Amino acid sequence: MPSSASAPPNAAPRVPCCTSRPPTFAGLAVVPRVVIEEFEGGGAPLSPADLLALRQALEQAGVLFLDADHGGGPGVRLRVMNEE
Numbered sequence: 625m626p627s628s629a630s631a632p633p634n635a636a637p638r639v640p641c642c643t644s645r646p647p648t649f650a651g652l653a654v655v656p657r658v659v660i661e662e663f664e665g666g667g668a669p670l671s672p673a674d675l676l677a678l679r680q681a682l683e684q685a686g687v688l689f690l691d692a693d694h695g696g697g698p699g700v701r702l703r704v705m706n707e708e
Contacts, residue, residue: 653681 650657654657655674663670670678679689 649681651678
């Protein structure tokens with residue numbers, strides 16, 4: 625057990641660093657980080673399951689995928705906060 629002499633008497637309890645980190649995109653998409661890194665680097669194409677998982681994670685984060693029929697062709701934009 626660590627000695628309490630090294631910490632100031634009024635010090636707040638230490639929180640492990642990994643609990644304060646925001647989730648990574650790979651973690652949100654439940655896709656291995658190496659798969660995303662290889663794809664970004666021009667490596668292997670994504671499997672249909674990985675592509676769907678990435679799209680769903682982006683949509684949950686507020687990205688809207690636009691079809692060509694929205695005027696101006698296909699694309700993406702951020703969802704307006706009060707839009708469902």
